[in-house]
Amino acid sequence: MSSKEAHVDVAGRSVRISSPDKVYYPDSDITKLDLAGYYAAVADSVFRALADRPVALNRFPDGLGGSSFYMKHAPKGLPDWVQTVRVTFPSGRTGDEICVTEPATVVWAVQMGALELHPWPVRRSDTDHPDELRVDLDPQPGTGFAQAVEAAHEAKALFDELGMTPYVKTTGGRGLHLLVRIEPRWSFIEARRAVIAFARELERRRPDLVTTSWWKEERGERVFVDFNQMARDRMLAAAYSTRARPRALVSMPVRWPELPDIEPEDFTPRTVPPLLTKNGDAHADIDQTAFTLDALLEAAARDERDHGLGDMPYPPDFPKMPGEPKRVQPSKARNSGKPS
Secondary structure (H helix, E strand, O other): OOOOEEEEEEOOEEEEEEOOOOEEEOOOOEEHHHHHHHHHHOHHHHHHHHOOEEEEEEEOOOOEOEOOEEEOOOOOOOOOOOEEEEEEOOOOOEEEEEEEOOOHHHHHHHHOOEEEEEEOOOEOOEOOOOOEEEEEEEEOOOOOHHHHHHHHHHHHHHHHHHOOOOEEEEOOOOOEEEEEEEOOOOOHHHHHHHHHHHHHHHHHHOOOOEEOOOOHHHOOOOEEEOHHHHOOOOOOOOOOOEOOOOOOOEOOEEOHHHHHHOOHHHOOOOOHHHHHHHHOOOOOOOOOOOEOOHHHHHHHHHHHHHHOOOOOOOOOOOOOOOOOOOOOOHHHHHHHOOOO
């Protein structure tokens, strides 16, 4: 018989979990209570990734395999200790999103059926200026995790030249995320422009391995640097977040020397807590230093001045942005006879 209720204690707060035996991940036999317990076990580390950030929840009220939706607007009837923060979406409209101000908020998100946590790269004190630069390395068909690792090492070498310290984590899939703390002095447009400049330099150095092509038909068997993950209201899964996939893989921070020897499948809600106890958090020092975007923005200006390389297309649901090229798929543009 299924118990009706449980409570999970995390960082001094007891969070109610209804229907604790509800299975969230059928293939892995992970229940709602199992997932809540996982986040309680990694509370300090997941809070480091989410602290004071607006977060969207990928909710599966009936578990993986049931219906799902992204919750960007905070629902009514929140517990009085669950905080919100107002954000501005690309449309110009505003809304209140859940803001993680204590570790218990993450366990509450599990109670709400959240299988993925997607934080903004901003803090509640200033939601218009990112404090985190994000580089998303996305292997395309014909490539895999090994190519993502190779691309990540190329990216680290470039960051080293720029005097910036990147932290790496698995995505919970075949790719990798690189995170760099930055001073919150630049807009989303400027931060995205910096990532584009970074990606173009990677592509120049390793055109056989890396691509910046927004259009899938042009990417080939390479690792795509998804620069639009730095656009406003585009979010990566948080460090230590589970992913909505059958094996409940975790987006796991790792140390650079470990990267060649790990596999994404190594990290699940059952394996991560003991690994964290044994090895510590690979991102423990991520907040120690914030870096400047000056060099990357200078590179972006050079690309435009010397090579005619301006902006890149935004996602299709964004309003047309100033200076953005036409959002016409190259093959369609050729077939219509119109320049793209």
